[in-house]
Amino acid sequence: MNKIAIVGAGPGSADLLTLRALNRLQNAEVLIWTDSLISPEIAELTSKTCEKFATSSLTLEEILALLISKAQQGKRVVRLHDGDPCLYGAISEQIYALAEEGIDVEIIPGISAYQATASELKKELTIPGIVQTIVLSRSGGRTGIPEAEKLENLAKIGASLCLYLSARHVEDVQKTLLTYYPKDTPVAIGYRVTWKDQWLKIVPLNQMAAASRDKGLFRTTLYIISPALKSHDKRSKLYSDEHKHLFRKK
Incomplete structure (x- = not known):
């Protein structure tokens, strides 16, 4: 064959x-x-x-x-x-x-933009006690989105939300997200990440649309909305001396 x-x-x-x-x-x-x-x-x-x-x-x-x-x-x-x-x-x-x-x-498979963006920012998107879920999605746009997966429903989770194909609708996206995330929630905006003309910036959620408009973004743009993008001193139990697992006795 x-x-x-x-x-x-x-x-x-x-x-x-x-x-x-x-x-x-x-x-x-x-x-x-x-x-x-x-x-x-x-x-x-x-x-x-x-x-x-x-x-x-x-x-x-x-x-x-x-x-x-x-x-x-x-x-x-x-x-x-x-x-x-x-x-x-x-x-x-x-x-x-x-x-x-x-x-x-x-x-x-290939590395996706959300992985490359987090790496370029030197950020982990799953922080113990802060957020443990990553959601990959997009705004509705011309092709629509299933009712259960509308942005309102995804935003309620409060997860690390990675939005593809959404720059053309960023004003509507910001308005919806502000209902569920604090206005100072960090948003990473990545344009052509890892290309020679890469542009990458973290802004508060309430400046997401303005920053996109100022840069003239409408395609090849990814948004990561996540409390994990803030500085944290949280640590995983995995390497704690109090944590017992198969390869290390307590």
Whole structure:
């Protein structure tokens, strides 16, 4: 059976690729990549003989036609997605259509923007006694959101809330969040995190929209709303001398 590698490119920097992702890129005979969201330096990791097809102007049907055609020719095909393909990657419809043609896929994960943002800030998003849950979501926008997952319901939890694809609606997002989070809750705003033109800033929740407007943000932007972004002296019990576990007796 023919197989296509759906590869996560990570947040932007080429040195954040996994070893498996790098291997598939270096051995690819055909690269079909999301050029509007992925750094060109990652696409350049392929061989000089690799055929490259940018997809920013293509429809799903056109992309699928390319994938199917090249796979049926016996080519080693890589479908390169930004971030992690299993998160807002629109891969389920691709997998389904390829399966109908007898083409299998392998999925290679990539580092997501929320992970890269927390790392760049040198912050942990799960602090004992403060917050232990991370929620990944987005504002409704044109494609909508299931009723149970509306921002109001997610905000009630008070978790570390990571919002993708929401910069166009940031005023509405801020207004909703202020109902559930204190106005001084830190918000990390990350634009093209780990790219050469990265912009990253922490602002109070009540300045979230203004900071976004001032920077002119409308795409490739992530928001992390979390009390964990404040300075804390809380510590985990894991390394406490009072904590017994399998490898250390109390």
